[in-house]
Amino acid sequence: MKGCLVLENGRVFHGDLIGATQQAYGEVVFHTGMTGYQEILTDPSYAGQIVVMTYPLIGNCGLNVRDFEAQKPWLTGFITSEACDLPSHHESEGTLADYLAKQGIVGLTGVDTRRLVQTIRQHGSLKGYIVAQDQREHLVAGMTETASEKGSLFPALPRDTVKRVTTPTIYTHTKHGDSHVVLLDFGAKANIARSLAGIGCRVTVVPATTSFDKIQALEPDGIMLSNGPGDPQDCADLLPTIRRLGETYPMFGICLGHQLIALAYGARTEKMKFGHRGSNHPVKSLATGQVWMTSQNHGYTVSEADFPAALTVTHRNVNDGTVEGIAHAELPVFSVQFHPEAAPGPQESYELFLQFLVLIRERKGQQLVYAT
Amino acid sequence: MYTLPKDAKLLVIGSGPIVIGQAAEFDYAGTQACKALREEGYQVVLVNSNPATIMTDTDVADRVYIEPLTVATLTAIIEKERPQGLLATLGGQTALNLAVELSEAGVLERYGVQLLGTPLASIKQAEDRQLFKDLMEQLEQPIPESEIVHSLEEGLQFLEQIGLPVILRPAYTLGGTGGGIAETMEQAISILTRGLKQSPIGQVLVERSIRGWKEIEYEVMRDGNGTCITICNMENVDPVGVHTGDSIVVAPSQTLTDRNYQMLRTAALTIIRALKIEGGCNVQFALDPYSDRYCVIEVNSRVSRSSALASKATGYPIAKIAAKIAVGLQLDEIVNPVTGRTYAAFEPALDYLVVKVPRWPFDKFPQAARTLGTQMKATGEVMALGRNFEEALQKALRSLEIGVDGVYLAEVAAWSDEVLGAYLAAEPDDRRLFALAEALRRGVTVAQLQQGTQVDAWFLHKLAGLVELESQLKQMTLEEMTAEQLLLFKKKGFADTRIAALIGTQVKSMELQVEKSAEQQVAVALSEQQDTASAMTGLLQVSKTHPATAPTPQDVRAKRLAAGIKPIYTLVDTCAAEFESSTPYYFSTYVGEPEEPNSEPFSKKKAMVVGSGPIRIGQGIEFDYCSVHAVNALKRLGYETVILNNNPETVSTDFDTADSLYFEPLTAEDVLAVIEREGVELTFVQFGGQTAINLASQLAEAGVKIAGTSLAGIHAAEDREEFRQLLDRLAIPQSVGGTATDVTSALATAKRIGYPVMVRPSYVIGGQAMAVVYSDEELVRYMERATDVGQGHPILIDRYLAGKEVEVDAVCDGKNVLIPGLFEHIERAGVHSGDSMSVYPPQSLSEEEVRTIVSFTEKIALHVPVVGLLNIQFVIVDGQVYVLEVNPRASRTVPILSKVTGVPLVDLAVRVSCGEALAEAGYGIGLYPAKEYVVVKAPVFSFAKLTGLDIQLSPEMKSTGEVLGIGATYEEALAKAFVGAGIPVGASAGSFSTGLLVSITDRQKAEALPLLERFAALGMTLFATEGTARLLIEAGLHVHTVPRDEESTQSLLKSGAVQFVLNAPTLAQDPTRLGYQLRRFTVEMKLPCLTSLDTAAAWLQALEAKTKPIPMYLNV
Ligand SMILES: Nc1ncnc2c1ncn2[C@@H]1O[C@H](COP(=O)(O)OP(=O)(O)O)[C@@H](O)[C@H]1O
Ligand SMILES: Nc1ncnc2c1ncn2[C@@H]1O[C@H](COP(=O)(O)OP(=O)(O)O)[C@@H](O)[C@H]1O
Ligand SMILES: [Mg+2]
């Protein structure tokens, strides 16, 4: 069936609908990774967004059981230039279109994704609908009306996405391990817990809103703040807990977790023009001068205006100079904007998990000293 | 942070002559490197023996030495120039090996030369199989079980352990020379023996075969600070077992999940970290298609053919960045020159797909074994970009200029099911893709094909999709076809010619169908004769003579344009449009929304230079040189320049050569679309070899203004008959000749002309090529083998003018002619001008002969009339000057002449084409005064790669590259040229320890004797086959007689007693003859083998002179 993407600036992109047959609405963002569509599809950070893949051939390897980042996709729409319906990979268990249909996600393929990316690049982040061709008239008619009505046509994005995607209950991800990490799930990618488990941690995953006391009762050795969707400022209610956790335990934040640490210690965040989403973002470690290629997915960034003295910038984006990593001056608290858990993307920043482990071990050592 | 002070002098080593496995990509890499180093303020001293390159232009480096690439020469240059640094990772394996040798000889230490970039120890670690194996074990990187062996016994022992099949690979050889996969014990022994010989260090790696796994390459970079990045990964459509250079390759990989991709990427980075690479590096992997298992195949610790491909595929200039890293810069300090706003420390994101297809020489050499294995055989490659696989693949195929414009090869289509089945079951060759498509056409399933060939189902499904679309096309008529349908076919990459050839072939009567397939065959046939017509010309010409029933490509075009279906041009921007990009590097696609027409008026006049496509024997890097110079000249004249080409190895397709670069097939459809989009005023077809000139008529018909020589002029020179008449009118002698369509008429014609005669097919379908024929008997044999004759195509028979051949390049403005210099061939006519040694200025021409040549050149140029470049081959027999051939375009010798005379031929050609008068151009007219020094050009061959091919010099060109020797005297220049071409001259060559095996045809025994006496006088030990030995004994010379059998000659060569072979053949190309076997065996043994007495005489002259050549830099 013919369908189209209608953007709030009036631009329309045509294609063929695949997957679920309903309407989709969300902020339209693009990802420049050439592999990893399955991980992207299931990354909860895309909650409420329509994701455009810039690489034109998507779905070549089908979908397999090993590469999901969450149990279900949270994005609202998925746009490609081509969607492969004859995938070839020994692990493949189905096609992209079938997966989208099964999960109730709207897909649009055959789209001039390059032009779409250029539009987003020029205008900055845009909201849009994926609709069937025959419903398009409707929308476009609506858009010619007054500005206030336009606002209602393209409503603001939801502010409660974290609460929607977080785990409803506390659960144990990995039973055994030397150190116990409590992972605050703001929309965590599965590979964060897997990475922690991979370095020998015991991992308990808790809902984003879990109180300090409850977490303390779990007796963690370290706290991991996950990635997640939306504007970090929408999570202001979580900041006091985060602050207390940071004062008590070694803490490591990724992406949204990083932004929340920044907010918790007095920094600000701001929306970027169109964000960073891809597997090729260069990040420089200010300590070593080395550059990592990193996996990224964020539309907000930590601002350096009125930057608090308690924090220092540890990493920077090579291209636009934005803050990519911070550390607390005194506390064993640090965080990065990018994704050391990769999946998709380069794996070289994985060593940050080891750094976290070092902090955890140091603290354990200290406590041992105090106890005697 | 620079390693050396800003104005330090750096030595850059080039890769030498073009050979299979080491081609134009190193001109591209070296040129970029030199530019990058000078940009940083360094002084660059460049050494390369290859004169056809851009990198040896005097404005690319501060000092250019066109000198043999040997330790002795380099030592002398280092002593003279005292460079502080040496950059050796951009000149291929040649430069890398030289750096190792220089260091081991203590030269670098003695003169305090610092090796820049990747450290020597790392180079060795990657190159030496044992060290590499140890390192991989240490890094826990899987490699196939293997062992380094130094002898046959050792090898056999190991084979017993691991069993068959195995792959055998000699250490330190180019493009896998001497290696191979052995399924049987016999094969194993034969390959092992050859490999031990060919490895300069006598090592062969015996390894478990992993044939059939996916072959994946990663192009990676690392800077001195440890930052590592991947530029691109590439997936071979042909699985492991076919050399990557011979594989169809896509970038990025298509059948890898992110997990697979990252696993290999991480492995690649682990390896380059451990190796401490500073610059570019290539890591090849094999990935099991059914599990997560992988193996590291190879690491090339330098830029390579693959890195050139990756640079063009992504827009990321690897060689340039590698050069900057080598002098100490870090990736995050270098601005990405493509976007101009991001940094080199990032990984390109593609939003398109790239397909590379190799170009093989088998069309020219039907005798060469065309199976593909672990030794590379392709001479060049094409690259195409598209927004889907089908589009990129079909664009790449029509870029090849082999008479195909889709996944269809008439030859394969003519096979029976049995033949096709047997073909697919056997070792793959260059026709596999077409055979796969044909099998799908005949109902074989994807699953069956995947099982049989291990080609991934993803690619096969795409092929099946194309086959399905073809069958849809066959069932619709052009009238019925909707715009939407047409657009779909264009999106899938169908050329207008292909649509025209297929459409309606299954709805019309049977008769039409038959006509169609005959037409396609003719088209292929025509196109294979490169000098008559390109693929597309063939198709068009045939279609045009057709009655209205079948639509022509023009009909398809007309319908397409009427429907407003035009290609869209997309930028190669390294970042999938995430950032704005300022570099106009484009490719066409039909996928996407139509472009808004360019509303801005063009500020400057625009000119296009049509490039020369893939490198093939007979059309090499020299035309790329000419294209690049044409662009530079046009820029100087104030033109905005557009270049169109499809060869990823070259300088012309560097994004900063022309103002805009279009990476496109060189067919009328694709060229016209760009001309229209850009609003090009002037189009140049005289620099892109035969490829470009063949497009002239179609472009002109479509209203394009061709710069320089008019279409009629081009025709006057290219058309045999017209040209004959022109010469008659001008009273210029030419070889008399005739044609024959059968044996009887051939014998009659030959009789009339008198033997020997020069025979050639009027066009070639994999048949017999050009040859000199000495007798009725030979002529009958020739006619029997010339398959084309049976198909009604005549053979051309000319008098063989056994004289001195002289080659002239000239520039003409229609009124005056400037001849920068003459090249006299060292071998008499009958050896192709591309394969003969030649000397500038001529050494043995009389003043009268020179005057005649100049006057004939002027007459021809003015009467054609030529505006721009002109190339003529003359033969002088007994003082009489004949014309052999005229090419109204740039030639192989243009770069050489330009360099050694200082007359910028291409620049002048462009200027006169744009209206400037030659007389005012600053170089005068007539014959330009000769320089003081003497220059000798020598051909270089790639015989080791082309198994089965006879090596004797003939009118058919076989060389892949050339070297230059520049000396104060003829002898000195000769010596350098020989040495550069791998034929030693010097104290050790002419002494008692040197064995020379001679075997001379009866025809030339008398002529040979004085030469052989001189060899003996030099003290060489002579070995000779029986007849020749008798001759020598009668002359009172001491000689070892070698029995006339294969066994004896081979064991003699193996014994190491012989260092050189001189074999003047009676009859070439006959595998049953001892001569052929002897010649092939010398190739396997890597021994120089001369097949012409003229070459031998020149070599003697160089040996006797005992000169001590001094390196000279170009200073004109
Ligand atoms: N163990 C193996 N089994 C089968 N094929 C192999 C094996 N190793 C290499 N090959 C094939 O041989 C080709 C050439 O080998 P490579 O090591 O890359 O040599 P080169 O130096 O010529 O590039 C590879 O591209 C691959 O297809
Ligand atoms: N009639 C002839 N007599 C002697 N040699 C000839 C004759 N015709 C061609 N040749 C030789 O064959 C070579 C190739 O012929 P040419 O016509 O130049 O073909 P190409 O188009 O391949 O350059 C020439 O360089 C010359 O040495
Ligand atoms: Mg290789």
Ligand SMILES: [Mg+2]
């Ligand atoms: Mg010629």
